Amino acid sequence: MSILKVNNLNAWFGEHRALNNIKLSFDSNKVTALIGPSGCGKSTFIRCLNRLHEETPGASASGQVILQGENIYVAGVDPVRIRRKVGMVFQKPNPFPALSVFDNVVAGLRLAGIGRKSILRDVAEKSLKLAALWDEVKDKLNQPGTSLSGGQQQRLCIARALAVEPPVLLMDEPTSALDPISTAKIEELVLSLKKEITIIIVTHNMQQAARVSDKTAFFLLGELIEFGDTSQIFTVPKEKKTEEYITGKFG
């Protein structure tokens, strides 16, 4: 069942058109990987899905993005409300500075006005467990989030995003700043999380896309070239450009 549908999505940076008529649909509880060379628009694309793209000065977007039946690009829709339903994890681990591990995880709830300590504690524990970080940090919840290792920080950011219980989680190259072991842990996490949540992951690492995703979309120069089952894309791609890219002939 599709939870998120994109129709004729266009995005601009000033005059430069970064995305061209993208049409794509995401199934719930599946992992979809977006691959393509640098500058192909895949990051721009997911930033359109939580309306973060427009926060960049000069950036704009048009088209339809239908989240659970609601077009989020209709005038009058509050992007703040949309972003609560579409979580995001970034390329670099970015725990909030000067906040403890605990405060980082519950930041989304606390700043939205939920102050009950018991609720926050439950949510923090649940989210950290989901992010496979609980055992490592349960004794240092009051230490600064930035004191954790890089891989732990990234899982902390995942826990922080999960704490507001969004149905969709966007991941923008979540392991590009991590070592292989931390990367493997994040990948494992992605696979276990899809029971709870729909995941859309942008990655430069084709092998990663192959390992973790159910569906793969290949972007090139702002266009969606091919979209299909991951095993199909990586064994018998339909488009010549996809084949050339995944076999390393360009990109």
Added chain:
Amino acid sequence: MQRTLDIGLNDLKEQLITMAGYLELAVVYCTQAWKNQDASIASSVYQIEDKVNRAHLEVDATCLKLLATQQPLAFDLRFILSVIKTNTDIERMVDQTVNITRNSEYYLKHPPFFDTSDLSLMSDHVRQMVKNAIDAFVKSDVNLARGVLEADDKVDRLKDKVFKDALAWMKGHSEDIEQGLNVILIARNLERIGDHSTNIAEDVIFSISGKDIRHKSLGQRFQENKK
């Protein structure tokens, strides 16, 4: 840490074990017609062939998917490579059992008039080879696999003997040439099944130890063993 690849590999192993189970049955059934004077079981072999053919395609597809998406290395890579080859071997072996089934049906209708006890012995040996090769795969047992390689020589000698006996009879009884040829074909197919069993055994050894022992004499193999 449970890897996605492990899930795929376990799945693959199970698919192959199911196929191997069918193969074992087929190897038993195919000789039933002549051994137990019972033709009714032949249709079971044909059904098995059908199932194995489908499984053959599925295993190939799974291997392709794992290779494309999981980048297996070291043991995982050797294992998948040996599964791909074993898969083909099993499919071919089941084809041989179909051939033998046909010959067995002929045998039942036109029994030869010479002693075929060696053929019977041969089929017992081959059945044991198949069973051991499959067990070696299932249990990842290198020693069991080595036993299969040794048994192959015995089967080859038996085949030569069956050929010789059949030819000797055919030379004296030209009216029985067809029966004689039928026996030779059964022996030939049984021998091929034995050869495929050794292939499987070799693949088991390769996937577990990483040693490629194909196309080497028994002596060389045992030397390697000592190392």
Added chain:
Amino acid sequence: MSLNPLGDFTRLHYKRRKATNILFCSLMVVSTLIVVLALGAVFGYVLYKGLPAFNWPFFTSLPKPVGEVGGGMLNAIVGSLIMVSLGGLIGVPWGILTGVYLSEYGRGKFASTVRFSANMLSSVPSIILGLFVYVILVKPMHRFSALSGSLTLAIIMIPTIARITEELLKLVPNHIREAGLALGLPRWKVTLRIVLRGSFSAIITGVMLAVARVSGETAPLLFTALNNQFLQFRLDQPISSLPVQIYTYAISPFDDWNRQAWAGAYALIVFVFLINLITRVIFKPTVKGLN
């Protein structure tokens, strides 16, 4: 070496590079020593001159009339505290909010005008700012007052604090803000509760240094707070301050007053030194983990 056609050249080159290195290292050490020695000399001399009068009554008693030995600077100490506190109360939030505006929302012409003005204002001599307050506040009120003095100090503080805040907030990587926005938080909450909060200790350090800086201002207070020989707490009356009191006593012909001026100078240095020390210990000026 003989196999290497560039051997001699390399050796020569290496020697010259080493010599240059030694030369510049020594220059750096000497420059550092000069700075440290200057500070030490100032500190030592003021200590030497000021210590005789630097005693308990200095902090607890009011100035005695000319001719009487003794007395203290209680009035000036209280006055300085009042004006610096009030000035900080006005200037610190004002400066921080301006800095937040410049860093988080300031785009376009208006913002660059504000930024330019802040830069200009921070380089305007403080005496001119004193004159400005004299014109807009002292004249209409027809009297010097603590309020005018505080306002002057606030105006001196604002551009410095604004620029410090802006620079520190700009150190916060943009993806931290995006992470906040992506959690479904409105921008103002992200700004105040995440971005500002994250650099808070660094900003406080900057603010304290600015406060320490203005607590030594003399000239602008001459036009605004003037001086007062008596202890008083009213904001609409002239009030004494340490720098002005030091100035008055230092240029007086009386030995006892001169001694007290030195003691006042010593007190001022200790005050500034303490502020520096405290901010460094309590609010470690680290921007750790922002990257």
